[in-house]
Amino acid sequence: MASSRVDLDGNPIKPITICMIGAGGFIGSHLCEKLMSETPHKVLALDVYNDKIKHLLEPDTLPWAGRIQFHRLNIKHDSRLEGLIKIADLTINLAAICTPADYNTRPLDTIYSNFIDALPVVKYCSENNKRLIHFSTCEVYGKTIGSFLPKDSPLRQDPAYYVLKEDESPCIFGSIEKQRWSYACAKQLIERLIYAEGAENDLEFTIVRPFNWIGPRMDFIPGIDGPSEGVPRVLACFSNNLLRREPLKLVDGGQSQRTFVYIKDAIEAVLLMIENPARANGHIFNVGNPNNEVTVRQLAEMMTQVYSKVSEEAPLEKPTIDVSSKEFYGEGYDDSDKRIPDMTIINRQLGWNPKTSLWDLLESTLTYQHRTYAEAIKKAIAKPVAS
Ligand SMILES: NC(=O)c1ccc[n+]([C@@H]2O[C@H](COP(=O)([O-])OP(=O)(O)OC[C@H]3O[C@@H](n4cnc5c(N)ncnc54)[C@H](O)[C@@H]3O)[C@@H](O)[C@H]2O)c1
Numbered sequence: 121m122a123s124s125r126v127d128l129d130g131n132p133i134k135p136i137t138i139c140m141i142g143a144g145g146f147i148g149s150h151l152c153e154k155l156m157s158e159t160p161h162k163v164l165a166l167d168v169y170n171d172k173i174k175h176l177l178e179p180d181t182l183p184w185a186g187r188i189q190f191h192r193l194n195i196k197h198d199s200r201l202e203g204l205i206k207i208a209d210l211t212i213n214l215a216a217i218c219t220p221a222d223y224n225t226r227p228l229d230t231i232y233s234n235f236i237d238a239l240p241v242v243k244y245c246s247e248n249n250k251r252l253i254h255f256s257t258c259e260v261y262g263k264t265i266g267s268f269l270p271k272d273s274p275l276r277q278d279p280a281y282y283v284l285k286e287d288e289s290p291c292i293f294g295s296i297e298k299q300r301w302s303y304a305c306a307k308q309l310i311e312r313l314i315y316a317e318g319a320e321n322d323l324e325f326t327i328v329r330p331f332n333w334i335g336p337r338m339d340f341i342p343g344i345d346g347p348s349e350g351v352p353r354v355l356a357c358f359s360n361n362l363l364r365r366e367p368l369k370l371v372d373g374g375q376s377q378r379t380f381v382y383i384k385d386a387i388e389a390v391l392l393m394i395e396n397p398a399r400a401n402g403h404i405f406n407v408g409n410p411n412n413e414v415t416v417r418q419l420a421e422m423m424t425q426v427y428s429k430v431s432e433e434a435p436l437e438k439p440t441i442d443v444s445s446k447e448f449y450g451e452g453y454d455d456s457d458k459r460i461p462d463m464t465i466i467n468r469q470l471g472w473n474p475k476t477s478l479w480d481l482l483e484s485t486l487t488y489q490h491r492t493y494a495e496a497i498k499k500a501i502a503k504p505v506a507s
Pocket residue numbers: 141142143144145146147148166167168169193194195196213214215216217218233237255256257258329330331332333334339
């Protein structure tokens with residue numbers, strides 16, 4: 121299999137070693153699966169946790185055994201980091217605090233995680249002439265220009281006022297006391313540092329801006345495989361509500377819009393970046409699905425319909441309730457109004473387009489959620505509350 125694979129320009133793809141930081145997370149676990157099952161590459165998987173990739177690490181009779189090594193380490197303070205970057209050909213950095221509930225409640229941890237802790241990774245790659253693929257976020261665009269127009273302005277329908285383009289769109293955040301933007305601003309500054317390392321020291325880099333990638337293994341279900349008071353991202357929040365037959369909570373009425381892309385489509389884009397360095401180096405890429413746009417309210421309605429089909433349980437009479445962001449997230453919350461990725465650059469450089477509709481990706485994801493959690497939730501609900 122290794123010999124027959126060629127890149128987009130017809131050149132044979134030679135096996136490489138990848139140092140993947142944050143490999144134990146949602147995206148990392150899907151990327152490791154793809155690399156192990158479809159490529160000859162080796163992965164040094166660095167993370168503090170490995171429960172989402174355990175199925176790839178054992179037993180040692182797996183066909184890819186020996187091609188993936190787990191290294192339990194925290195990049196904040198581990199002397200092994202530089203050595204692992206040096207023995208790899210490419211470093212992919214996924215490590216981050218990236219759940220919005222943390223940004224306004226743990227702003228210092230958020231800024232340290234998304235900027236300060238990434239500094240040594242960029243430094244070691246630059247000093248050792250190693251290629252870097254760094255995961256940023258679509259949140260660096262913040263709010264659209266259109267969101268500042270009068271509510272009834274027809275210009276709000278003009279794509280020039282909302283389509284987000286890597287090499288043209290500004291980064292528009294709320295004021296400093298809106299600490300939600302601690303994450304996006306830290307991501308923006310690390311992007312600018314990487315870009316400067318490229319301009320001044322020839323660092324070969326690619327920056328990825330994911331637009332709401334969703335699928336199995338995203339975050340956790342509170343009280344089952346994560347803290348019961350934890351607040352994960354919306355897919356896990358709504359899945360938790362559906363599993364527990366509770367109304368889905370719509371923050372500030374669920375009017376914000378998002379585009380969701382299936383994790384398996386997005387991983388295809390990342391593999392193209394890995395195996396086509398000449399086409400990916402020096403670029404920032406939006407990776408999203410502009411065809412899957414919904415308001416959060418529409419997402420809740422669709423997930424309710426899909427879950428009812430998957431679980432064969434009738435939906436609640438009142439499937440949603442509105443909550444204020446202050447109540448749900450606390451002080452300092454703010455939001456992106458709309459996230460439509462411009463696809464010009466990724467189409468031109470990598471020829472990538474997403475394939476999976478929102479309904480289909482929700483059907484496979486909620487099937488996974490129901491199969492994985494329904495029993496455990498039933499037990500948790502049945503257990504008498506400790507008196
Ligand atoms: N999932 C998305 O849709 C999305 C969207 C935008 C941006 N991103 C970015 O993509 C990256 C991965 O996101 P994800 O959804 O897989 O999140 P995730 O939280 O599932 O994965 C992040 C992983 O990094 C690890 N990590 C964090 N700090 C670490 C440290 N100091 N040392 C070692 N490991 C550490 C965590 O243990 C976790 O396994 C993040 O940088 C995130 O900002 C993701």
